[in-house]
Amino acid sequence: VAEVSYDKGAAKISRDDTRRRIVVGINVRDRDLQSVVNEIQNLVESRVQFPPGYTITYGGQFENLQSAKSRLFVAVPISLMLIFILLYIAFKSVRDTLIIFSAIPLAAVGGVLLLLIRDMPFSISAGVGFIALFGIAVLNGIVLIEHFKELKLTAFDTMEALITQGAQDRMRAVLLTASAAALGFLPMAVSTSAGAEVQRPLATVVIGGLITSTLLTLVVLPVLYALFSKVKKGNSSPGASTRAIGAALLLFMLSVPLQGQENPADLEELLEIARINNPALQAAEKQMEAADARRGTAFDFGKTEFFYNRDEANRIEDVSLNVLGIRQDFEFPTVYGARRQVQNYLAAGEKNAYQIRKKQLFLEVSNTYNQYLVALETAHIYSRLDSLYQAFEKAANRRFELGATNYLEKITATSKSREIRIQLEEARTRAGILENQIQNLVRSEQPLQLATPAPERMMLEFPIVDSLPELTRYENQQLALDKQFRLEQQQLLPGFSLQYLQGDNGMTEDWFRGYTIGLKIPLLFPGQSSRIRSARLEAEAFGDQQQEYELRLETKLDRLKDEHLQQEKALRYYEEEGLQLSKAILRTAESSYRNGEIDFFQYILSLENGYEISLEYLRQLERYNDIVLQINYLTY
Structure with a gap:
């Protein structure tokens, strides 16, 4: 079920008609994200009429997908161009470079076919797999073509004899090169652990591409080489073999780092991994x-x-x-x-115990992640303050040296700078502790990179106590x-x-x-x-x-509802007025201090008041989300 809501502007219509909500049913099982969002877009465009000046955006994982696609559209052409340039530097021949470059479309065929066989959609990780595949696939072509060039220096009457001999000599090397890389990706292709949704498409593309490129390389590349080459004796460039080996190693090194790239894990992914x-x-x-x-x-x-x-x-x-x-x-x-x-009722009770433990774990992960985001944002505010106070401290020291101010201003600027630095370190330390707590709760096989969006309100879902x-x-x-x-x-x-x-x-x-x-x-x-x-x-x-526990649970829910209403009012003040006042105070204080309308101490006091509003908003938001999570995951 997808919900789309928008504001029409309370200034022009009645208060009861300020929000419209549309609920549509969309099947998302076994579907890719792009097609689901396309269907949502079509439904919204056909059912929702927005007033002039209103727009709609799609965020979350879809926004990350669009951003990754735009980067992929740049990375793939650059990769292909680098491969072509390195091959040309190695062989000094456009003909040989194009012959080896033909291994790339042959490899792409296998990657697409294996994705189709395994019923996997094309994804960003699959696109990264194609980039890695292109670098690995040309290695077989380098091995084969380089050996053909060496055999041209020996006595062969026909090109057919040369190619037959060269293919026989390099068949083992080609098969070993491809099979070693394919087997290395096999554990990723069959992985079911955390992060498997990223590993499987990448490894599937590489394995499928290596299979087809290896088979077709032993057939197509010799044919292409026979069509555009002739048997003749001569001197080969003395550094060709060395350059080819260097290009192969560089191509392989370029392909490897792409395999470990993953998107930062947001709350939904953290809950699934946990x-x-x-x-x-x-x-x-x-x-x-x-x-x-x-x-x-x-x-x-x-x-x-x-x-x-x-x-x-x-x-x-x-x-x-x-x-x-x-x-x-x-x-x-x-x-x-x-x-x-x-035994049936005991088994049902253990199933409930599992659900309770999962709910408690989700509550702990969600609450810790919420505190982590607030701690990061708090550290960002203190970081801006720290930069300002460091500049003030230097300016105050310089003015004191020049005799333009008194000693009180100098030591005040120094003490405030040290105080803000301590608070900044405390915020960073708290964020690091919370990040470690998340890692311990999730217990991922590898350290996770956490997504760090700006903290915002969490959605409230009032539970049904009886269920x-x-x-x-x-x-x-x-x-x-x-x-x-x-x-x-x-x-x-x-x-x-x-x-x-x-x-x-x-x-x-x-x-x-x-x-x-x-x-x-x-x-x-x-x-x-x-x-x-x-x-x-x-x-x-x-x-x-049982009766006593149900009574305690209902009492706790009523208390949380009252706290939620109170916190809702406080948070609404900061969102509607407080944050705007904070920006106005900081902006006015900055201009007044530069124009000499207020002195240094008034300026510091204004900064503290302005940023304290932002910090208090973060504290209120953290408390609000904590109450929402306690209601959503109600337990006692």
């Missing part, structure tokens, strides 16, 4: 799977007894009785159903205890035992057979009565705990 890698969440998932596996224990019939009995007391004509048999005990049939119900996994877990545990109470009651029902045996009495050739059916009646059951009473009391106590 869901996959966090050890505590993995442990909760395994406990959920273990509880699900315990459902099969409901139909536990115990061990089956196989026995052999040799009876010496009842001998017939000095022949002992030999008996073989099997015995199995059974509970009353309804007992197994009651056990099954208990929270915490209360659902209490309900499942309550039902499990109720079923456990009924199970203990059913333990008073009689059980059964079945026995089948065969024996040899020595009188006949055939074995005699016997059957035994037993009924197990609990005649002495004071222990079972105690267990029944204990299960009943435990179920009743847990019901009281």
Whole structure:
């Protein structure tokens, strides 16, 4: 579901008609980002009529995609041009350069085909893979063409004989070069860990391109070389081989750094990586799977007894009785159903526990990321202040040396500069600590580069208390205890035992057979009565705990709603008035100080007031987002 909202301008229409919202359903499963945004654009253009002067923009990952595409449109031509230039420098021949350059479209064919076979759309990482592929693909052409040029110095009557010999000599080198690179990318192509959505397209392009370029290079390049070359003896340029090797190494080095480029991880990506890698969440998932596996224990019939009995007391004509048999005990049939119900509710409770742990993890990651962005923005403000106060300190020292000011102004500028520097270091240290906390929570295999957008309001989603996994877990545990109470009651029902045996009495050739059916009646059951009473009391106590927890949860939600309304008012003041006042104060103070309308101390006081408004806005925004996250991920 995509939501599009816009303001029409409260000055021209009534207050109740200041916002319009359109909700459209769009299928995004197994689709690429570009087609989804195109569909949204078509729906918005067909259903929304914007007033004059209004525009609409699409941000987030789509904005990153557009930016990456524009860079890719520049990087690919530059890469191809550099490859061509390096090949020409190595061979000093446009003909040989173009022949080797033909390996690039041959490689691109394989990359596109393997993407099609694996049902992967073209993405930015796939485009980077093509750049890496182009640098690697020409290596086979360099190896092959360079050897053909060496063989031209020997005695070959026909070009066919030269090419046949050269292809045979370099087949192993070509295959090893391509297979080594392809196998190196294979783990990335089948990766399912964090960052696999970036690695798989890149590696798929490289592997597919190397397969086709290797096969076609051994066929197409010799044909092209035969068409545009003749067998003749002569002297080769003495540095051609060295230049070719150097160009090959440089091309490979150019292709490697592109493989590790990744976009910075935003909050959505951090949550997904944390869901996959966090050890505590993995442990909760395994406990959920273990509880699900315990459902099969409901139909536990115990061990089956196989026995052999040799009876010496009842001998017939000095022949002992030999008996073989099997015995199995059974509970009353309804007992197994009651056990099954208990295990079902326990498994459902463990599933709720996993959901609770995931919600707590998401809350912790989101809150830490919000604090990290605020700490970075705070550090940026202190950095601007630090630059100003350093300049003031130098100016004050210089004016004091010239006798244009007094000692008080000099030491005041120095102390304020030191104070701001300490606050700047504190903000940077806090940002570094929060970044480490995010890395520890996410537990990525490699250090992540975090996206650092400007902090902004988070969306509020009021939860439905009755559907929270915490209360659902209490309900499942309550039902499990109720079923456990009924199970203990059913333990008073009689059980059964079945026995089948065969024996040899020595009188006949055939074995005699016997059957035994037993009924197990609990005649002495004071222990079972105690267990029944204990299960009943435990179920009743847990019901009281459930009611008390639900009351605490609703009380916390009401408190958070009140705090949200209060914080909303404070934040609205800063967004509508406070930040504009801060800019006006700083702008006026700067011009007044330059024009000599205020002295140094008034200027410092104005700067502090102006920037303090911005800092207080960040503190209020951090608190507001903290409340929103506590409501969205409500737990107790």
